[in-house]
Amino acid sequence: MAAIYKVSYVVSGGEHPGAILNTDHRPKKGDVVKLGRKPFQVIEVFDLIPPRGEFRYLHATVKPAESKNSS
Amino acid sequence: MGYLELLGSVELFEGASEEELKMLASICRELTYPSGEVITAQGETGDELYIVQVGFVEVIRASASPGVAPRTVVNLGEGQIFGEMALVDHGPRSATIKAASDPTNVLVIHREDFERACEQNHRLGYIVMRNIAADLSFKLRHRNLTGR
Numbered sequence: 001m002a003a004i005y006k007v008s009y010v011v012s013g014g015e016h017p018g019a020i021l022n023t024d025h026r027p028k029k030g031d032v033v034k035l036g037r038k039p040f041q042v043i044e045v046f047d048l049i050p051p052r053g054e055f056r057y058l059h060a061t062v063k064p065a066e067s068k069n070s071s
Numbered sequence: 072m073g074y075l076e077l078l079g080s081v082e083l084f085e086g087a088s089e090e091e092l093k094m095l096a097s098i099c100r101e102l103t104y105p106s107g108e109v110i111t112a113q114g115e116t117g118d119e120l121y122i123v124q125v126g127f128v129e130v131i132r133a134s135a136s137p138g139v140a141p142r143t144v145v146n147l148g149e150g151q152i153f154g155e156m157a158l159v160d161h162g163p164r165s166a167t168i169k170a171a172s173d174p175t176n177v178l179v180i181h182r183e184d185f186e187r188a189c190e191q192n193h194r195l196g197y198i199v200m201r202n203i204a205a206d207l208s209f210k211l212r213h214r215n216l217t218g219r
Contacts, residue, residue, distance in 0.1 A: 004080055006150070008213040018217050019127070020210065021148025022080065036127045036146045036171050048212060053085045057209065059216055 007058045008048060009035055014064060016040075026058065032065050039065040078178075081122055081150050082206060086198045094192070098184035102177050104170035110177065113167045117157030118182040123147055126172030133167070145213065146171060155203050158182055 005026050010018045019035040027033060031042040040062035048059040078084050078092050078099070087095065101124065104110055111117060113133055127148050133141045144166070147153060156165050189196030 004082075004150070006082060006209065008209065008216060010213070010216045017130075017143045017145050018213065019146035019148055020151050020213055021123075021127075021146075022082070022150030035148075036129070048209075052205070055082055055085055059212075 002054075003051075003056050004054050005056045005058055007060050009033065009040070009060050009062050011035075011040060012043065012061050012063045016064075018062075026056070027060050033060075033062065035062070041065045077124065081152075083122060083152050083199060083202045085202055087195060091192065091195045091198075094188060094195075095180075098188060099178045099180055102179055104175045104177070106170050106173045106175065108170045108175075110168045110170060110175075111154060111164050111166075113164050115164050117154055117164045119154055120152060120158045120180045120182070120185060121154045121168070122178040122180075123149055123151045123153075124176040124178050125149065126170070126175035128153065128175060128177075129169045129171045131167040131169060132165075141167070145210070145217075152203070152206055155206065158185065159200075159203065 002024060005023045007023060007027060008020050027042050027045055029042055029045065032039050033042060042060050042062050044061040046059055047057065049057045075092050075096060078096055084092060084095060110121065110128065127146050129143045130145045130147060131141050132144050153168050157163065189199060
């Protein structure tokens with residue numbers, strides 16, 4: 001069975017409390033993820049604790065994603 | 072995704088056999104909430120464990136200081152559990168949980184069904200309790216990283 005990635009997303013700066021969720025792929029630097037209602041860009045990913053069974057435990061630092069409309 | 076496959080992808084049940092997953096599926100019920108609706112309220116008594124199936128929930132803590140507004144401490148997405156503290160220690164709900172997406176689907180397990188399942192199958196009881204402990208540990212690590 002494919003790995004399941006349990007990710008602790010921490011937002012750099014700002015007041016957003018971050019999120020914990022499962023994904024079916026390992027997030028990587030530059031990815032844009034939606035945490036609740038807002039999009040964020042991944043700036044750092046590392047393994048938080050050793051894997052257990054099918055689960056991989058990751059930490060990702062993210063920042064608010066820049067709007068495509070901003071100049 | 073089928074119901075069994077879904078339960079198999081939830082960390083709470085990591086290590087459970089297919090037969091055990093079928094038994095757990097039989098004690099789960101599915102509920103849907105609109106965005107903004109309160110699912111559990113801080114301070115209330117709680118008899119149920121929840122698993123986020125689709126969407127996000129907000130975990131909101133009221134401040135002990137008067138005049139300080141409640142704040143969201145984390146968002147929980149697919150596969151995450153909440154309500155486990157009250158289930159294990161029988162204490163009041165430690166936070167308010169609010170649906171944060173449309174729709175927000177959760178699976179619910181009642182304490183009596185949960186405890187009966189663990190008592191009837193000690194292996195499963197060990198697996199689920201170990202996974203609850205691991206989940207609480209992960210949440211603490213997330214909180215520690217948030218505060219760095």
